[in-house]
Amino acid sequence: MTDLELRGVSRWYGNVVAVNDVTMTLGPGVTGLLGPNGAGKTTLLHMMAGFLAPSRGAVTIDGAPTWRNPAIYRKLGLVNEREAVYGFLTGKEFVRASAKLHGLPDADAATRRAIALVEMADAQDRRMDTYSKGMRQRMRVAAALVHDPAVLLLDEPFNGMDPRQRMHMMELLHGLGAQGRTVLFSSHILEEVEQVSGTVQVIVAGRLAASGDYRTIRRLMTHRPHVFAIRSSDDRRLAVALMASPSVAGVTLGKDGLTVHAGDYGTFTRALPRIALDQGVRVRQLIPSDESLESVFSYLVSA
Amino acid sequence: MNMTIAWITARGLFGRRRFLLLLPMPIILIGITAVGLAANAPADELAEAVLYGLGVATILPLVSLIVGTGVLGSEIDDGTVVHILAKPIPRGRIILAKLAVAASVSAVATAVPMFVAAVMIDGVRLGLAFAAASVAGALAYSALFLALSVLTRRPVLVGLLYVVIWEGLLSNLVAGTRTVSVQHYVVRFATDLSGSAWFETTVSMAVAAVMTVVVTIAGTWLAARRLRSFSVAGETS
Numbered sequence: 001m002t003d004l005e006l007r008g009v010s011r012w013y014g015n016v017v018a019v020n021d022v023t024m025t026l027g028p029g030v031t032g033l034l035g036p037n038g039a040g041k042t043t044l045l046h047m048m049a050g051f052l053a054p055s056r057g058a059v060t061i062d063g064a065p066t067w068r069n070p071a072i073y074r075k076l077g078l079v080n081e082r083e084a085v086y087g088f089l090t091g092k093e094f095v096r097a098s099a100k101l102h103g104l105p106d107a108d109a110a111t112r113r114a115i116a117l118v119e120m121a122d123a124q125d126r127r128m129d130t131y132s133k134g135m136r137q138r139m140r141v142a143a144a145l146v147h148d149p150a151v152l153l154l155d156e157p158f159n160g161m162d163p164r165q166r167m168h169m170m171e172l173l174h175g176l177g178a179q180g181r182t183v184l185f186s187s188h189i190l191e192e193v194e195q196v197s198g199t200v201q202v203i204v205a206g207r208l209a210a211s212g213d214y215r216t217i218r219r220l221m222t223h224r225p226h227v228f229a230i231r232s233s234d235d236r237r238l239a240v241a242l243m244a245s246p247s248v249a250g251v252t253l254g255k256d257g258l259t260v261h262a263g264d265y266g267t268f269t270r271a272l273p274r275i276a277l278d279q280g281v282r283v284r285q286l287i288p289s290d291e292s293l294e295s296v297f298s299y300l301v302s303a
Numbered sequence: 304m305n306m307t308i309a310w311i312t313a314r315g316l317f318g319r320r321r322f323l324l325l326l327p328m329p330i331i332l333i334g335i336t337a338v339g340l341a342a343n344a345p346a347d348e349l350a351e352a353v354l355y356g357l358g359v360a361t362i363l364p365l366v367s368l369i370v371g372t373g374v375l376g377s378e379i380d381d382g383t384v385v386h387i388l389a390k391p392i393p394r395g396r397i398i399l400a401k402l403a404v405a406a407s408v409s410a411v412a413t414a415v416p417m418f419v420a421a422v423m424i425d426g427v428r429l430g431l432a433f434a435a436a437s438v439a440g441a442l443a444y445s446a447l448f449l450a451l452s453v454l455t456r457r458p459v460l461v462g463l464l465y466v467v468i469w470e471g472l473l474s475n476l477v478a479g480t481r482t483v484s485v486q487h488y489v490v491r492f493a494t495d496l497s498g499s500a501w502f503e504t505t506v507s508m509a510v511a512a513v514m515t516v517v518v519t520i521a522g523t524w525l526a527a528r529r530l531r532s533f534s535v536a537g538e539t540s
Contacts, residue, residue, distance in 0.1 A: 049389065051535040068531055073391045080535070084382035086311060088318040100307040101390040143386065 002062055002075060002150035002182050003027055004048060009057035011043050018043040020206040021057070026151075026184055030177035032193035032214070033186040035203035041186040042081060044203065045155050048184070049078045061151060074102070077144035081155035083136055087129030091120055091139045094128055098143040114142040118172065133160035138169070145176075152176060154185040158192050170196045225249060226265045230272075231257035231285040238281045247271045257285070308387060308400040312374050316408065319377065324369055328362045329416030336420040347501045350424050354433060355502055358417050359489050363440050364466040367409045371448025372458040374405045375526075379452065388533060395527040402449055402523055409441035425499070432497035440489035443515045446522030447485070453529040481506050488515050 004026040011019040019040045035041050046052035047059050050066035050073075059066045066072050086094060095114055099107035115124050118138040128136060137157065144152060157173075158166050173196050177183045187193055193200055193214065200217055202210040210217050232238045235258050239251045242260060247267040252259040262268035276283050316322055335357065339349040375398075378384040387397060414434040422430035447465075451458040474484040481487040481504065488511035490504045506514075 046535050051385070051388070051533070053532065053534065070388075070391050070393065073389050076389075078385070078389045080382075080385055082382040082385070084385075086315060086383055086386070088314055089311070097307050097311055098386070098390070101305070101387065101392060103391075144389075 001028060001180065004151055004182055004184070005058075005060050006044075006048070007058050007060075009044070009047060009054045009059055011040075011047060011052065011055045017206050019047070019054075022203070022206075022208045023057075024201055024208060024211060026182050026201075028177070028180045028182050029199065030173050030183045030185070030197040032197040032200045033184055033203060034190065034193050034200050035186075035188060035209075037188050039188075039203045040206040041188075041203055042155055043206075045080070045153055045184075045186055049076065049080070049153050051078075051080075073149075074147065075150045077147070077149035077152045079137070079140050079144045079152075079154040079157060081159070083133065083140070083160075085128045085136055085140065087127065090125050090127055091115070091131070091135075091142075092124040094139060095124075095143045095146055099146045102147040104147060110146050110148075114146040115139075117145060118142045119168065134162060134165040137161060138165070141169070141172070149181070151182045152184070154183075156187060157185050158187065158189070166192075173197075226262045226268065227289045228260045228262060228268070229257060229285070229287045229289045230260055230283060232276065233282040233284065234279075237279055238276060238283075241275045241279045241281075242272075245271050245275060259289070304403060305392060305396050305400045308392075308397055309404050311387070312401055312404045313408075315378065315383075316370065316373050316404065319373060321369060321373060321377075325366055325412050328366060329412065332358055332362055332416045332420050333423070336423050340423060346424055350421075350429070350499070350501045354417065354421055354424065354429075354493075355490060358413070358420065358433070359436075359440070359493070360471065360486055362416075363409075363413045363437055363489065364444055364470065364486065366412050367405075367441055367444030368448050368459065368462045368466065370409045370412070371405045371445045372452050372462060374401045374452075375449055376452035376458045382535075384533075385535065388530075394530040394533075395523075398449065398523055398527040398530060402445055402526075405445040405449060406442045409445055410438040413437045413441055425497075429493075429497045429499060432493045432499070435496055436489045436492035439492055439515055440485055443485045443488065443518045443522075446519040446526075450522040450526040450529075453526050453533070478505050482510060482514065483518075485515070485518065487511070 006022055006024050009019060009022045010017065022044065033041050033044065043052065047054050048066060050069060053067045061072055061075055064072060089097065092111060092115065096107055096111040099110045104110045115121050118141050120135065120138050120142060123131065123135060128139065131139065137160065157169055161169060173183055173185060198214055199212065200214050201208060202217060230238070235253060239253050239258055242248045242251050247263055248260055249263050250261040272283070332353065336349065336353050339353060375384070414437040417437045418430040418434040421433040448458060448462050451461050455461050469480065470484045470486045473480045474487060487504045487506040490502050491506050491508055491511040494502045494504070495508050
């Protein structure tokens with residue numbers, strides 16, 4: 001049972017605050033670190049992994065600071081976002097070098113076990129510069145797991161993976177969490193977090209915006225007001241009918257069609273086809289206009 | 304000293320294209336010596352121009368610069384250094400492994416051709432003197448350039464400035480700067496070991512010996528100290 005703890009952690013570069021007063025405790029199981037690009041996820045992960053000093057606050061694993069403390073890597077495995085590997089080594093040599101650097105008594109057995117875990121035994125004797133991005137990623141995970149760490153940190157681990165590799169990596173993380181390891185991965189994609197972890201830490205603009213059970217946060221996100229741009233065969237007629245629907249909070253009729261403010265995503269998208277059909281109006285275009293993650297996150301921050 | 308790190312470092316070094324730059328240098332040194340001898344150039348002039356001007360003042364620092372910044376600077380540049388740093392290994396041992404590889408490679412790459420060229424010019428004693436002096440020089444330069452790799456983001460540029468401006472220009476104009484010039488230590492070693500009167504330097508044997516040790520230890524210590532607080536640049540930086 002290993003806890004990763006952040007207490008009042010901030011990090012700034014000159015006048016730019018990258019991480020602002022974040023406090024969290026990560027225990028066994030899988031936690032997703034969710035946030036839009038540039039929110040400070042990588043900075044936070046680097047501080048957790050001992051590769052960056054907090055400007056203020058402390059990051060500890062079981063009470064020991066991670067900064068300037070190489071001994072911490074006995075308990076910690078890191079898969080960072082930069083996918084640089086020693087391309088001149090084979091996958092097996094790479095993982096085995098990790099095992100040796102950790103001073104493991106039986107480096108060969110640990111290497112075999114780690115490579116089997118990521119299902120890369122078939123490609124282990126190939127040079128790593130011949131690997132696809134997903135394969136490299138899995139070998140890097142194998143190298144990070146070779147010493148059986150209690151804490152595993154992964155920065156955007158699903159980037160560049162095909163759906164099958166993604167599924168496999170999700171199962172792997174799930175399994176590691178179920179074994180009682182503290183697993184944290186960062187992502188800017190909601191669905192990834194949904195499938196892997198029950199617990200999320202949402203970070204927006206360097207601040208911890210929400211934390212806790214995924215479903216609660218997901219509900220907050222889907223039940224926010226939505227804006228849609230609609231074009232149809234008869235905009236005015238559709239506008240009148242939409243205003244009568246309880247799922248719609250407001251309609252603006254413009255030259256380029258309608259802008260509809262819906263109270264709730266699910267109810268509105270189910271109601272629209274029925275209303276259009278009843279009125280005999282053909283919907284030509286339906287575009288959710290504020291679906292960017294940034295808008296989802298900014299809503300979350302203000303909620 | 305960590306054998307795994309030394310092994311990865313050596314594999315990385317020999318696998319990089321930059322390393323191929325080292326190959327022509329020994330050939331040029333020996334080739335020019337042969338040409339000079341064939342043209343009946345006086346031995347003292349040939350020694351001054353080839354052994355000192357080309358060997359000690361140019362090839363030794365350049366080879367050491369390419370290798371010394373290649374063992375750690377390149378890994379910092381491409382981010383692979385994180386794989387070594389995310390291990391429970393004291394940073395001093397990482398630096399020692401890097402230094403051992405850099406110094407050995409540079410020493411072999413310079414001492415062998417220097418030996419051959421010096422033997423061709425004057426005989427085995429001059430050859431051994433230059434080989435030994437090159438080994439000492441390679442060690443000091445490697446520690447210096449290894450330290451630069453962690454202290455600055457442009458180690459090759461800073462290293463070149465040191466070699467060209469400080470050693471190449473200033474130390475020939477201002478005698479005082481020779482005290483911190485590896486080039487002059489090497490010349491002093493070669494002169495005293497060979498008993499030859501062909502080369503000139505105002506740096507005494509005592510200063511040269513002490514300063515070679517100081518530069519090597521200080522470079523290693525600085526590099527290890529800096530690596531202890533190695534930061535990975537964040538997304539916002």
